[in-house]
Amino acid sequence: MSDSALFIHEGVPQPPVVNPQASFFYKKNQTPEHATQTYINGIRSGNVSLLSQAITLLESTRSDHQQIAHSVLEACLPFSGNSMRIGITGVPGAGKSTFIESFGSCLTQRGHKLAVLAIDPSSERSKGSILGDKTRMERLAGDPKAFIRPTPNAGSLGGVARKTRESVILCEAAGYNVIFIETVGVGQSEVAVHSMTDFFLLLMISGAGDELQGIKRGIMEMADLIVINKADGENVPKASLAQALYQNALHLFPPTGSGWTPAVLTASAMEHTGLDTILQKINDYFTLIRANGYMEQKRRQQARYWMNETINETLRNRFFGNPQMETLLPVYEQKVLEGSLDSFAAAAALIQQFDAIHGSTL
């Protein structure tokens, strides 16, 4: 449904894209075993260059790269999990990059080590826009306590989500104790981000409501914190009014599973105001969910979810990505849309065709 974020499996998955920028440290006269150990040691000692290369290996589709990356990942697993994983999404025009830069600097100034990752399943975007990401967060990019990872290459949402989730593990093993995962573009990535973070921050601006066109219904109810950004100059009264309105609205929502009452705050990323209060709220949240067991419970659910979801995506890809099915699917879809065949009969017929192609009777 175009008006609901709940329909996450409608489309046909996109094929993965090979990273054209893969060039690796381990080629330099090292065995794969030696390279693996180099990456592990480097990541554990906080070497940004080796962390970055290991993530590039995760993103590569070459099997030797994947093999090294997964050995590194496995070795890093015991050292992961110790960060606050924060999802950040925003309505168009809310100033997300400026906010991440400004709030991120606020965190590093207080001694935190921050990694900024992104999920961008849109295939329209430029491939691995390192320059773009670093330019839009210039100050943070030069901050030794911050690690900004460019948006990974386009691919299926599941594939991109996997890379991001695995990158989180490497970043945590490298000592980053706050991870931002931002959504890029307007799409289905909010659900993926929500399903791999502990805390979900929605960035908004006060205004006539036009900016709400940019978010899907259902996203607001996922937020643990709404920040009304650009609360500066003559915007301040409008932002305070919006804060009060949203605060009242959130009270009417069903309670969260965490026992947390979602909050609404105002801030100006440009003028660096309101950021301390946001940090305080986030700390309050983590204190709560660490104490009541929700954090542990949610992460276990997420681990289970991604295992099952990865299996489901693999099964879907085999079916919907099969060249013969790609020819048959629009034929049956047309019959369904014309009303000459119902959806379930069409599905049954397609499954039968799929099995016939593979001689399978699974």
Added chain:
Amino acid sequence: MSDSALFIHEGVPQPPVVNPQASFFYKKNQTPEHATQTYINGIRSGNVSLLSQAITLLESTRSDHQQIAHSVLEACLPFSGNSMRIGITGVPGAGKSTFIESFGSCLTQRGHKLAVLAIDPSSERSKGSILGDKTRMERLAGDPKAFIRPTPNAGSLGGVARKTRESVILCEAAGYNVIFIETVGVGQSEVAVHSMTDFFLLLMISGAGDELQGIKRGIMEMADLIVINKADGENVPKASLAQALYQNALHLFPPTGSGWTPAVLTASAMEHTGLDTILQKINDYFTLIRANGYMEQKRRQQARYWMNETINETLRNRFFGNPQMETLLPVYEQKVLEGSLDSFAAAAALIQQFDAIHGSTL
């Protein structure tokens, strides 16, 4: 995630349950072809008994029953689609049965023919509680212009959804021009109901908010109309206040894809007040979405969604319902939860095992 309706594919599907009450008209000295024609003619002439039997055939798992049912369904397809499909859900204690009875009678008095269906994927409930459904809606059950179909037997959500969606087609072919599909229990059925209806009504009551425990986050943003029920006696002022609060809150939500502004009304199903206004709102909605093309567009999306979703569910069932996988899954899940294996590596290993079992290299 326990606090989000967005995670709809987490669990392992439940096995279908055979309907123990299947006993059929066509056994009485008829050939299947003759029976099929009898059902088609009966449904088209509005024969409630034959409509009811045809739905029972749809629900049966016997292949001869399924064959007749699908022939009937195919013949009915060209005569379907002419109803207002209305999803109804409510917080616990909102008085859903009384509301459906009261509002349903209001519709039949105005000459509408109403069918009431339900989606109840919970396996805990009694099997096909005809008595329960008819008792709780006594007045409507005796109304010649109303058809109440008991909740189908438990099964997977997809299976139950299929039966309900196919029942809609038969009811429409039988001349019912308003279809209610209600959710039963608290669960994931709201998403299924939303994905097979044109209009989604959320029934609430004014109160301290405890009743909100009963609905999942994300459901409120799906509503086209919120009705605050039990606005009678000393509750009237509280209901009006709740109406104003929710009305303000809905203005802050992202816009719907339909161009419709969700409304909030008060009513007393017990005292039959507020029902005309609800009917007027629903008529306004359908006038809008018929005129702007959204109804047609949404139904096409739904048809496509159910085709793809049925394929996905079949693929999932084959994997997660495979006895050998059922043994292996908890082993790998445990590794993931312990943190000794990451979710994606576990998924890859399980897929490899699945392929090995079937000698498949799909």
